[in-house]
Every structure is written in structure tokens, then in C-alpha cells.
Amino acid sequence: MPGEQGPFEILYHPLVVERDIPALPKRMRTRIKKAIELRLATRPLHYGKPLRYSFKGHRRLRVGEWRIVYRIERKTRKVIILIICHRKDVYSALEPRLKPR
Template identity: 35%
Template sequence: MSFAVLLHPRAARSLKKLHSSIRSRILESVKELERTPDKGDQMKPSQFRRLRVGDYRVIYEIDMQSKRVIELYMGHRKNVYDDFTRLF
């Protein structure tokens, strides 16, 4: 079963700021979420998940009813969680 992967505007802005090699690695990993959306680790609160791509993290949630993976935010592991908490 295939899921649609959607980018939140904040995630899209974060992605544009990254170096092209990192951006490519993240996009490859995100593509895999179409087939296996539960690939990432569970976060607290439980509706969010994180996907590790080297030193970067992609924070997303899965909508099982509409078969969508919504990428909410991405960034360097050093500050991604603080930024995500502040923004969302």
C-alpha cells in the first residue's frame, strides 16, 4: 500500500536551505516513507515520528485514514527538536 508524502511549508523551506548532497540523501530517505511510513522512530507525543538521515532529522506524522505522510520539519540534530517544539 502506497502513501502520499506531503511537505509542510516549513519543511520545504528547511529543505531548500540544506546543501545539495544532504538534500539528496534526505529526499531518498523520504521517498522510502511512501512504502514504509513507520520506518522512523516514535517521538513523544506519540503522533510524531522522526527519521534519521546522518546528522539530520525529519519530523513527520502519519495519517492512516487518508494514507498520507506529512513532513512537518527537518534540520540538524543539534537544534531540530527545540526548533520543532517552538514552531509547532
């Protein structure tokens, strides 16, 4: 896709910084950081899979058994990471983060 290649600015939901990243096993933290830097910051549309239904407009990147769910703002070239969570919990934990406060 034209204009898809990076760089994209990476932004994090506050709970990703406060809860998700500190809760990651150390080895996974390194793998996830590398995936964000090498994939999401450069080609987020190519590497991520679009989500459906109530999560339409969001994408996910799989890193082992962990998932990174994000949204792309194409005009401003930003990737907003909404959650980093184990695959068994990711969608139930994501739902409250999408509700307006």
C-alpha cells in the same frame, strides 16, 4: 503491520519547503529526498521511530546527522513532514511548528 506498506502520499509543512530544504547541503538534500521516497512513502511506521513526551504522535527518521520529523494519517495514507533539521536543533525548531496559529 497490515496495511502499513505504501504508497503513502507525502505532504510538506510550508516551512519545510521555504526554509528547511533550501538550507540543506546539496549532498544531504539528495540523501534526504531518497529516504523520503524509499522509506516514508512506502513504510513510514517501519522506518521511523516514535517520539515521546510533548512530541507524542510524531515520528522521526534519521538520515546521517539530520532528522525528518513527520506525522502519519493512517486513514488517508498521508505522511506530513513537519521539519527537516540538523539533530542539534531539530526539537527546539519543531516546537513552534506544532503550536496552533
